Each structure stands twice: as C-alpha cells, then as structure tokens.
Amino acid sequence: MNDLRIRGAAPADAERVLAFWKDAAEGTTVSDDLAGVRGLIARDPEALLLAERDGELVGTVIAGFDGWRCHLYRLAVHPQRRRQGVATALLAAAEARFTAFGGRRGDAMVLVRNERAHHAWRSAGYLPNEEWRRWTKPLVGVRPPGPPAAG
Numbered sequence: 001m002n003d004l005r006i007r008g009a010a011p012a013d014a015e016r017v018l019a020f021w022k023d024a025a026e027g028t029t030v031s032d033d034l035a036g037v038r039g040l041i042a043r044d045p046e047a048l049l050l051a052e053r054d055g056e057l058v059g060t061v062i063a064g065f066d067g068w069r070c071h072l073y074r075l076a077v078h079p080q081r082r083r084q085g086v087a088t089a090l091l092a093a094a095e096a097r098f099t100a101f102g103g104r105r106g107d108a109m110v111l112v113r114n115e116r117a118h119h120a121w122r123s124a125g126y127l128p129n130e131e132w133r134r135w136t137k138p139l140v141g142v143r144p145p146g147p148p149a150a151g
Contacts, residue, residue, distance in 0.1 A: 004058075004086065006093045009048035013057075014038045017048070020057050025076035026114045049093050051077075051086050059086040063094035070094075070103035075120070091124050109134070 009017065014037040021032065031037075040048055044064065051059035058081040062073040072094060077086045098106060108126050110117050118128075 003053055004089055005052045006089055007050055007052070008046040009037075009041050009050055010045065011038060011041055013048075013050060014041060016057055017050070017060060020060065020078070021074065021076060024059075024078050025074060026111050026117065046097065049090055049097075051090050053081070059090050061087075061090040061094050063097050065098060065101045065103055067101075070098040070101075070106045072106055072108040075108070075117070087120055088124065 014034055017037055018032065018034065029036075031040075037048070040062065047062055047064045049061050049063055050057060057078070059075075059077040061075045062071075064071040064073070072091075075087060075090060077090075095106060106126065108121055110121055110128075
C-alpha cells in the first residue's frame with residue numbers, strides 16, 4: 001500500500017470528487033453539489049481526505065471536527081479498488097486528524113440499507129448505536145449569515 005497517497009482536497013478537486021461519488025458512494029444529500037463540496041474545502045480543506053494511487057482517485061472520507069465531535073461521512077472506495085486497504089488507510093488518516101484535535105470518539109453516518117458499508121465499518125471497529133437517531137432538516141433556501149441581499 002506504499003503507493004497509496006492520502007491528502008486533503010484542493011478547490012480544483014471538487015468536480016472530480018462529485019463524479020467519483022456517483023460511481024463509488026451510496027445515496028446523495030443536498031450537499032452533493034459543486035457549491036457544497038467547494039464550501040467544505042474552503043472551510044476546512046483537510047476535512048475532505050482523498051486517497052490516490054498513481055494519480056487516480058480511489059477513495060474519499062470526510063473527517064469533520066466541530067470542536068466537540070468527530071464526524072465521518074462519505075467513506076467511499078472505487079468499486080474496483082475495494083478490499084485493497086484504501087478504506088483502512090483513509091480511516092487511519094481521519095482518526096489521526098481527530099486525535100490531533102483531541103477528539104475522543106468517531107461518529108460515522110452510514111445508510112441503513114448499505115449492508116456492504118456495515119461490514120466495512122464493523123471491521124474497522126465501529127459499532128451501530130441504537131440509542132440515538134439522527135434527525136435532519138434540509139436548509140435549502142436558507143440564506144447564510146451576512147448582509148441582507150440587495151433588492
């Protein structure tokens with residue numbers, strides 16, 4: 001696996017990441033667009049970790065830390081590159097990032113219907129937590145804080 005390179009995303013990676021997720025990731029969210037990925041990279045470029053082999057994007061994970069919790073999203077490995085240690089390397093990089101911040105527990109978002117992902121997360125030492133349910137609300141159409149729009 002010494003030819004696998006893990007790095008933080010750059011603005012120029014946004015379109016490539018979105019195209020990659022169409023092939024390698026399950027499900028979509030309201031943030032799966034150019035503005036969402038570019039916003040993540042602008043806010044915290046090291047949060048979106050990319051795994052590359054010989055310049056080919058083979059895996060991703062979003063490792064976000066909000067100062068309190070360590071959140072993992074979009075662990076995705078190219079279908080032809082699975083079972084080659086890519087996810088293991090990405091999670092090791094994410095966990096190293098978290099521990100450097102003083103993080104204490106990783107929290108992974110995993111689709112209920114994605115059985116393949118359940119096996120991958122379990123083999124990495126993560127377990128489902130049935131005590132909690134994730135509650136969400138799309139904020140599409142909500143303006144970010146700032147000056148009022150001219151009009």
